[in-house]
Amino acid sequence: MRKRIAGLTLLAVLASSAPLASPLAAQAVSAGAQAPTRTIFVGATVIDGTGAPALPGMAIVVEGDVIAGILPVEDLAADVREGAEIVDASGWFAIPGLVEAHTHLASVADRATAEFILNRQLFAGVTTVRDMGGDARALIDLQRASLVEEIPAPDLHFSALMAGPGFFGNRRAALAAAGERTGAVPWLQAVTDETDLAEAVTLARGIWATGIKVYFPFEGELLGKLVPEASRQGISVWSHVSIGPARPLQVARAGVRSMAHSCGIVQAAIPDDVYREGEEGTRSGVVEVDLNGPEVDTLFATMKRNGAVLDPTLRVMVPRPWPGVAESDTVGPEVPGVADTARGPGEADNPDPEQPPPPPPANTRPRGVVADCGLEEAIEATRLAYEAGVMIAAGTDGTSPPDSVFPALHEEIRYLHEWVGMTMMDVLTAATRHGAVALGREDTIGTLEPGKHANIVFLRQDPLAGPGSLRSVELTVKRGRLYYRRDFVLGAPPRPGLPGEVR
Ligand SMILES: [Zn+2]
The missing domain is CATH 3.20.20.140 (Metal-dependent hydrolases)
Known part of the structure; x- marks a missing residue:
């Protein structure tokens, strides 16, 4: 079920075959291709959203804006680690965005x-x-x-x-x-x-x-x-x-x-x-x-x-x-x-x-x-x-x-x-x-699987324990980009009087 990867060759193939089915994906290409960066989230318990049971001690390899692989930390090859940004996710739970x-x-x-x-x-x-x-x-x-x-x-x-x-x-x-x-x-x-x-x-x-x-x-x-x-x-x-x-x-x-x-x-x-x-x-x-x-x-x-x-x-x-x-x-x-x-x-x-x-x-x-x-x-x-x-x-x-x-x-x-x-x-x-x-975007989002957008939520608490666990969010990853909860600013609430208001 789970596709595992070990080396750079497969990573490169996966990265170049990122699905282009959605208009959003198509726009991403036209927005200008940057050099792909690799981020590896190490040590998380992964609940991939396919219905498979939670897997502890996993590494999620993200290449640019897609998931390149999900594998046990001990299977992570040295050449995959090399040059990658490593994020310590040990103790965290990973679920799809x-x-x-x-x-x-x-x-x-x-x-x-x-x-x-x-x-x-x-x-x-x-x-x-x-x-x-x-x-x-x-x-x-x-x-x-x-x-x-x-x-x-x-x-x-x-x-x-x-x-x-x-x-x-x-x-x-x-x-x-x-x-x-x-x-x-x-x-x-x-x-x-x-x-x-x-x-x-x-x-x-x-x-x-x-x-x-x-x-x-x-x-x-x-x-x-x-x-x-x-x-x-x-x-x-x-x-x-x-x-x-x-x-x-x-x-x-x-x-x-x-x-x-x-x-x-x-x-x-x-x-x-x-x-x-x-x-x-x-x-x-x-x-x-x-x-x-x-x-x-x-x-x-x-x-x-x-x-x-x-x-x-x-x-x-x-x-x-x-x-x-x-x-x-x-x-x-x-x-x-x-x-x-x-x-x-x-x-x-x-x-x-x-x-x-x-x-x-x-x-x-x-x-x-x-x-x-x-x-x-x-x-x-x-x-x-x-x-x-x-x-x-x-x-x-x-x-x-x-x-x-x-x-x-x-x-x-x-x-x-x-x-x-x-x-x-x-x-x-x-x-x-x-x-x-x-x-209609189940081919590109919705689960943590190789080839899909790197949309991931990292939680401190086990999401299967109850809905309150969502409040323990540490990090949201969207298309490979990291948004740490500690950086969240609610900001000023929107003004009460809105355009078109009839009173
Ligand atoms: Zn509605």
């Missing part, structure tokens, strides 16, 4: 806030983030700045959003396209039966998006055409579980790569005939559902068969900790009377007892049925998905308070372990490999 699978860094473009969040993530072990919708003009600039090491930040992947025209009356959608017409720009595209889907997908690829995010309202039939076209052009489709009128089962059957928000599973439990009555206007309001019924079973079986990853985003279900800023990991303010771009119908729960319930979203269809979903239901739905063997990715759709020195992803990891009941090994997989799968 964490992937935050669901964030919004530029709902409204604000560079200072985004940098604040990204810096905090990187120094706490997050080496990759997936942005699920925002102003791509800002996101691509952040992606570049991170890649060329202008700013300390995880690698940033982002999406181009597509939805039915009904979505774009949303003020937040307008803010994410400020200066242009929302719905008619490559990162926020209104799509209908009339849309040339090949062109729409090409536009998304043209702005360097890693995935297409589909959002409600979305027709099931249209999704069934979009996914193969996206696949033909080599780009992933990321969806919410619930993007009505398309039902969750249709979303899973279409073959999307990831599905967001556990509350969508609760909506999936509404039987088809009841849902149809809602669509036809003969029934409305809240309906009781059975999460153990055949609807949910079929959904899970389909997700599993098609390799769809669920990002439950429990963090966004707990009381928001950052007053004045939207609960999703956005830089935009809460806009009263406007649907959160992070949510679909029936998902806009407000669990904070101190906050008044939000007004109904302006773009919610007036009729239809909905199943109640709060934190408790979201946890239960996640637990059932986990037990059914659906791949779970750790994404927050949320953020930590400005004075917190750790990112929201650490909290999501804790919730998945303590509330959902996932083993720490499975939680680590959720926060690493499954995040990579959700991105």
Whole structure:
């Protein structure tokens, strides 16, 4: 299973065959090749993220920005050590760099806030983030700045959003396209039966998006055409579980790569005939559902068969900790009377007892049925998905308070372990490999294996002992570059008044 290397020849081969599948990797090449430097982390206990047991006393050999080999320290040849920078990792645990699978860094473009969040993530072990919708003009600039090491930040992947025209009356959608017409720009595209889907997908690829995010309202039939076209052009489709009128089962059957928000599973439990009555206007309001019924079973079986990853985003279900800023990991303010771009119908729960319930979203269809979903239901739905063997990715759709020195992803990891009941090994997989799968980047990141990006977190405490161990981070390595926790500076919290704020 583990590829071991002994000499320089193989190292050189591995270094020159660094995968170029991702746009980020391709950019790294064009950014200018520096002479490869070798760093060897010596003596760590390695949990490589493949599911293999922890291996103590290992050396991780990093050549430039890729892992060249992982081998027992005693097998390390003298010629490999020669000229290498040696980092004493004895007593430390090494895990793959964490992937935050669901964030919004530029709902409204604000560079200072985004940098604040990204810096905090990187120094706490997050080496990759997936942005699920925002102003791509800002996101691509952040992606570049991170890649060329202008700013300390995880690698940033982002999406181009597509939805039915009904979505774009949303003020937040307008803010994410400020200066242009929302719905008619490559990162926020209104799509209908009339849309040339090949062109729409090409536009998304043209702005360097890693995935297409589909959002409600979305027709099931249209999704069934979009996914193969996206696949033909080599780009992933990321969806919410619930993007009505398309039902969750249709979303899973279409073959999307990831599905967001556990509350969508609760909506999936509404039987088809009841849902149809809602669509036809003969029934409305809240309906009781059975999460153990055949609807949910079929959904899970389909997700599993098609390799769809669920990002439950429990963090966004707990009381928001950052007053004045939207609960999703956005830089935009809460806009009263406007649907959160992070949510679909029936998902806009407000669990904070101190906050008044939000007004109904302006773009919610007036009729239809909905199943109640709060934190408790979201946890239960996640637990059932986990037990059914659906791949779970750790994404927050949320953020930590400005004075917190750790990112929201650490909290999501804790919730998945303590509330959902996932083993720490499975939680680590959720926060690493499954995040990579959700991105479609499992060939280059997500595990510690030769040939992959050197994205590594070194911890003082055993991560399998519990989620609190993540706070013992000593060193984050991203693409071979070292970020010691002792050098972390939280910095000034972003200003409370943000651009576009309506008060
Ligand atoms: Zn979201």
